[in-house]
Amino acid sequence: MKKLNFIDLFAGASGMSEGFVKAGYIPVAHIEMNEEACYTIKTRAAYHYLKSKKKLNLYYSYIKKEITREEFYKNFPDEILNAVINIEIDDNSIKDIFKKINPQNQEIDLIIGGPPCQAYSLLGRHQDNIENDPRNKLYIQYGRFLKQYSPRAFVFENVPGLLSANKGQHFKNLKAYFRKLGYEVYHDTLDASDYGVVQARKRIIIVGWKKEADFGFPDFVKTKKKYTVNDAFEDLPELKPGEGYQFINYKNKKNSYLEKFELRNGIDFVTQHISRPHNERDLAIYKTAIQKWNNQAIRLRYPDLPEELKTHKNESSFIDRYKVVNGSGSSHTVVAHIAKDGHYYIHPDEEQCRSISVREAARLQSFPDDFYFEGSRSAAFKQIGNAVPPLMAYAIAKKMKELLWQI
Incomplete structure (x- = not known):
């Protein structure tokens, strides 16, 4: 045909x-x-x-x-x-x-x-x-x-x-x-x-x-089977805030999810595993958000933050602007705003305590690892969020x- x-x-x-x-x-x-x-x-x-x-x-x-x-x-x-x-x-x-x-x-x-x-x-x-x-x-x-x-x-x-x-x-x-x-x-x-x-x-x-x-x-x-964010992130090397690699070897072998859906499809390295930097206040907020989510399955609400971590007095709008990606289930929707800041896409691993990387965002959208996004880090995030x-x-x-x- x-x-x-x-x-x-x-x-x-x-x-x-x-x-x-x-x-x-x-x-x-x-x-x-x-x-x-x-x-x-x-x-x-x-x-x-x-x-x-x-x-x-x-x-x-x-x-x-x-x-x-x-x-x-x-x-x-x-x-x-x-x-x-x-x-x-x-x-x-x-x-x-x-x-x-x-x-x-x-x-x-x-x-x-x-x-x-x-x-x-x-x-x-x-x-x-x-x-x-x-x-x-x-x-x-x-x-x-x-x-x-x-x-x-x-x-x-x-x-x-x-x-x-x-x-x-x-x-x-x-x-x-x-x-x-x-x-x-x-x-x-x-x-x-x-x-x-x-x-x-x-x-x-x-x-x-x-x-x-x-x-x-x-x-x-x-x-038939639902997979999780942890399945998608499992083989990616750990990153610190602001750390990133244009290309880097995988941390371990591919799991059944990555193999079944061909997200790892032939190459032995991953590209654009790049995270954005964060200030100390944001990192403290991220840590609180991760602990609440991982330990109690509770989303952080802005009014619940300690006073020293609050940056504005408006406690009725955008109270959920800090959100941890659900490692043991499906992520919430990835949108183009991820190019502006990472507050709504916090990595579930407390040890890493950062927002997700470009490659992690691409994995959430199911782009294969050999798919390369042109432009700056922000441009890549925007393209991924709109896709x-x-x-x-x-x-x-x-x-x-x-x-x-x-x-």
Whole structure:
């Protein structure tokens, strides 16, 4: 059977694309407005190209910083790197984007992606201008790609707040618009922890089918066993606050979780195991939070801190801003705010007493260890927090492939 292809819109760091590539799809183009995320996508595209050529040693040299990015990129055909389009999708740019996507007259099987979701988040919904936020209408731009390329199906991802934004009217408008374009539209709320991700992360998945090939909402196969954050962190070397390694050997052999879901997939070192520094007050708060959670399963509330550790008098807002990742279960949802500070993602090991590293955040999102994030530490955290977990995307991709091959 021929390999299915796709276009990834609002691609971010290509977490969703990673799941589809793993399932055997071929990316035609990625469109993303953030420059650092685009470099991440290019580097990952280079990885997949080198893997197909059995020349991954070149990739390993790059992520170890033995060669520069410029030297690394010189090894790839233009079509590999040019398929990543660094531009914001809007009324002014969309025609130019269509010109840059050249599918060589081939049909596009699938369009995937999810517009920026901050406007639909619980925080975003408190904004007074939500109805005027241009991000609310990005589904229209998504639809223009459906109209231009007429794929057999699409997969649209977003936060649960999409369903209730503007009292549900935005979602009604979205469904009506996609149906007008010729698609039967279905949706459900998925939790990433059902697909091998050690994180409680709920997302709305909208699936659209051309009306002549309507399969309804697919039954995505869930994993039978739940794994824990400790399973995901077990082999990573201990770090002190502010300590980090561009690359370092694993602490021990891979366990069943890392092997089953291929997070450790062939290399004998881990990259970007880098933690942020913390001041003495934060470290004292972290220690208190870790002890409360590990010993009593109680979350630290800001008003409960000793007076000498408090930094402000507001004890009614953001009282849970210090949160320990649950080592013996699933993590709470990783979001882009992790780029600002680590207070909401404290490592569960009291001996380490710090916020999680870049690689640990990537593990919580189910990125494989050979996935490299371009840019600064903060840029990497932001890309990870905004991403679709690749393992959840992989479960979606496999089932979609099974159905698309029936058309």
